[in-house]
Amino acid sequence: EVELVESGGDLVQPGGSLRLSCAASGLTSATYWMSWVRQAPGKGLEWVANIKQDGSDKSSADSVKGRFTISRDNANNSLYLQMNSLRAEDTAIYYCARVLAVAGRFYFDYWGQGTLVTVSS
Amino acid sequence: AIQMTQSPSSLSASVGDRVTITCRASQGIRNDLGWYQQRPGKAPKLLIYAASTLQIGVPSRFSGSGSGTDFTLTITSLQPEDFATYYCLQDYNYPWTFGQGTKVEIK
Numbered sequence: 001e002v003e004l005v006e007s008g009g010d011l012v013q014p015g016g017s018l019r020l021s022c023a024a025s026g027l028t029s030a031t032y033w034m035s036w037v038r039q040a041p042g043k044g045l046e047w048v049a050n051i052k053q054d055g056s057d058k059s060s061a062d063s064v065k066g067r068f069t070i071s072r073d074n075a076n077n078s079l080y081l082q083m084n085s086l087r088a089e090d091t092a093i094y095y096c097a098r099v100l101a102v103a104g105r106f107y108f109d110y111w112g113q114g115t116l117v118t119v120s121s
Numbered sequence: 122a123i124q125m126t127q128s129p130s131s132l133s134a135s136v137g138d139r140v141t142i143t144c145r146a147s148q149g150i151r152n153d154l155g156w157y158q159q160r161p162g163k164a165p166k167l168l169i170y171a172a173s174t175l176q177i178g179v180p181s182r183f184s185g186s187g188s189g190t191d192f193t194l195t196i197t198s199l200q201p202e203d204f205a206t207y208y209c210l211q212d213y214n215y216p217w218t219f220g221q222g223t224k225v226e227i228k
Contacts, residue, residue: 037165044208044219044220044221044222045157045159045165045208045210045219045222046219047210047216047217047218047219050217059215059216060216061216062122062216095164095165100167100170102170102171102174103171105152105153105170105171105212106212106217107155107167107170107176107210107212108155108157108165108167108210109167109176111164111165111166112164113164114164
């Protein structure tokens, strides 16, 4: 069974940094694109970033570009999100998700339970 | 960025009702659209991809249709476990964008 488990969420001050991790089991994550999606308290979903199987292709939302970096360690079936220069508006639950690729289309077919990041002084 | 607009933002319905949720893209996205269900306190769940393909394990009362700019999610006979928030997501181009969500509540 596929399981994604996020960790690393915490309370951090504005301008601070945090690194989120996502541990994958029940799948060989090296064969899939992976993503981060976030949800601010009481709000909708926002796609944050994607990374290709071998890490050679990455994309991110304009709201985090230049501040957040997605990476992966396929040997350890892990996905990461390095978050720098954090702002109050980055407060959210962060989900990692496996990307299902079907004929050039991409969908999130497995999700973790999420980890909460709170940016506040 | 492509804007995805869902309607309605919320609706009240009874068990057994037929429910329709609409998602409109600000430009054509072929059929590069998925639908997700999110129950309170839970992670989202993929229901439909490629606008109309049912994800494995999803009940057949869920269906999707549409292409280009206009898409629909239909639940033919609402069940108690279907009370949740539903989101569309376009993956036609970056940045991938979600609709704002439609909350389905019990009447």
